[in-house]
Every structure is written in structure tokens, then in C-alpha cells.
Amino acid sequence: MLLAIVAIGIVGLAYLLYNVKNLIFTPKCQFIEISIEDENFLLVSDLHIATKQLRKSDLHKIGDYMARENIRSLFILGDLFDDFHKKISTEHLSRELKKALKLLKLPEKSQIFITFSRNSHDPIISADKIELTLDSLNIIAANKPIRLRAGETTLILLHGDLAVKNGALAYIINKVGNYFQRKYFVEESLKKKLGINKDSWLVMGHTHIPFEHELCLEITTKNKSSRSFRMYSRR
Structure with a gap:
């Protein structure tokens, strides 16, 4: 009995260390540079x-909001998909992105930037x-975090599995x-480990704990302010 408890404890500790090692040690990280x-x-x-989602959903509210507020740049910070964690070709990615983004009802000529999660859910791209370019949407999909420069504001955009x-x-x-x-705590620790300065933002998902109680965040770079709003959330 004691041996079993010790074994379970060792396995549990190993699993914990495997998941949080980047909060203990400084992770190696390269960024995709984006300027808008x-x-x-x-x-x-x-x-x-x-990938087989055919039912109607509230996802169209994302496109509705963008159209209403005249927003044409959308950043998706990982776990866009739920059941698609495998190596795929660019052609396969195009087909699945077209189906997924159709649910969002995005305005024409929108720019879509996606940083995929690396450990689960999202596809492994080549x-x-x-x-x-899918229909009228211009898309950049990356398997690395994005360093976004928008005006005088710099943001590090990632899913969050780099931390845990x-x-x-x-x-x-x-x-x-x-x-x-x-x-x-996770966000603050990762920002410190990556050496992100105080004048820059780190924005991530993954924890399913919405920013200021809500999931979606609009950044207004003109005055470096942010405001959150309830548009679409999934717990």
C-alpha cells in the first residue's frame, strides 16, 4: 500500500514538473513579428x-461585433479547434480554417492572425x-507566439501552454x-520569465479564466487602454 502511494506521488510530481517547468526555468521562445x-x-x-461542428452557435457574434465597431483585424490566441491536434498539410489546414471561420461571420477583407496552441487541440502545421487567402479573408497562421506592434504599443500574444x-x-x-x-499568477510569471518589459502587454488564453470576468478583450492602442466585454464565452 505504501509503495503504491509513493509511486502515485512520484508520478504526480513528475507530471506537475513536466507541465510547469517553464514557470521554473526560462523557456526558449521565438516570435512571429507582426505590425499593423x-x-x-x-x-x-x-x-x-x-471540425465536424455543423450546429448553429454564438460564434457569429464575433463577426457581428467587428462589423458594428468597424474592426478588421482579429487575433485568435490558440485553441481555435477542439479536436484537430495532428500534423496536417497546408491544403488540409485551408479546408478546415474555411469551415471554422465561416461560423464567425467575419466582415469581408478582414485580417486574421492565429497563433496555434502547441500541446493540444490545434493542428501541427508544417x-x-x-x-x-480564403474568400476575402487574409490569414496568417503561426505555430509560435506573436509579437505584435500596433502603433506605439507592443503586445506578446500566445495561447498560454508555453507557461503550463x-x-x-x-x-x-x-x-x-x-x-x-x-x-x-501564470500570466505574471510567464511575463517575467520571458523578460517582457512593463510597457508591453502579454495577452494569453488557455486558463479559461476570462480577463476581468470576460473572455474577449479589445485593445485600443491610441491611449493604451483596454476594455473587456461579454460577447462569447465558453467555460
Whole structure:
């Protein structure tokens, strides 16, 4: 009995260390550099669209909001898909992206930037960055975090599995951190490990703990402000 308990403890500790090693050691990280002229853009994450999803959903509200607010740049910070974690060709990626983005009802000529999660859910693409045009949408899909320069503002955009591989564990860590007045412990720790300066933003998903109680965040670079709003969330 004691041996079994010790074995379970060792396995549990090994699993924990495997998942959080980048919060202990400084992770190696390369960025895809993106610059845009838009003053307004939209950031979303964790949409978890099933590849066979045919039912109607609230995802169209993303496109509705963009059209209403005249936003034409959308950044998707990982877990766009729910059941698509495998190596795929560019052609296969194009087909699945076309189906998924159709659900969002995005305005014509929108720019879509996607940083895929590396450990689950999202596809494993063949290059660091793939550029596509689907219908009237211009798309850049990357398997690395994005360093975005929008005006005078710099943002590091990533899914969050760089910090803690398992999303459920990241959620638990942040919940425990909240108890000790460290509401965004995972995000704060990763920002420090990556050496991101105080004048830059780090924006990530993965934990399923919405920013200021809500999932979607619009950054207005003109005055470096942010505002959150309830548009679409999935717990």
C-alpha cells in the first residue's frame, strides 16, 4: 500500500514538473513579428470549434461585433479547434480554417492572425508561419507566439501552454494564486520569465479564466487602454 502511494506521488510530481517547468526555468521562445496600422483590433481565444461542428452557435457574434465597431483585424490566441491536434498539410489546414471561420461571420477583407496552441487541440502545421487567402479573408497562421506592434504599443500574444502545458492545471494554479491575491499568477510569471518589459502587454488564453470576468478583450492602442466585454464565452 505504501509503495503504491509513493509511486502515485512520484508520478504526480513528475507530471506537475513536466507541465510547469517553464514557470521554473526560462523557456526558449521565438516570435512571429507582426505590425499593423489599425488602432483597433480584437483578441479572442479558446473557441474550441469541433471540425465536424455543423450546429448553429454564438460564434457569429464575433463577426457581428467587428462589423458594428468597424474592426478588421482579429487575433485568435490558440485553441481555435477542439479536436484537430495532428500534423496536417497546408491544403488540409485551408479546408478546415474555411469551415471554422465561416461560423464567425467575419466582415469581408478582414485580417486574421492565429497563433496555434502547441500541446493540444490545434493542428501541427508544417512551417512557422503560413499565409493564406480564403474568400476575402487574409490569414496568417503561426505555430509560435506573436509579437505584435500596433502603433506605439507592443503586445506578446500566445495561447498560454508555453507557461503550463495543461489548461486545467493552469486554471487551478491561477485559482490558488487568486486566494493569495495573485489573480493572474501564470500570466505574471510567464511575463517575467520571458523578460517582457512593463510597457508591453502579454495577452494569453488557455486558463479559461476570462480577463476581468470576460473572455474577449479589445485593445485600443491610441491611449493604451483596454476594455473587456461579454460577447462569447465558453467555460
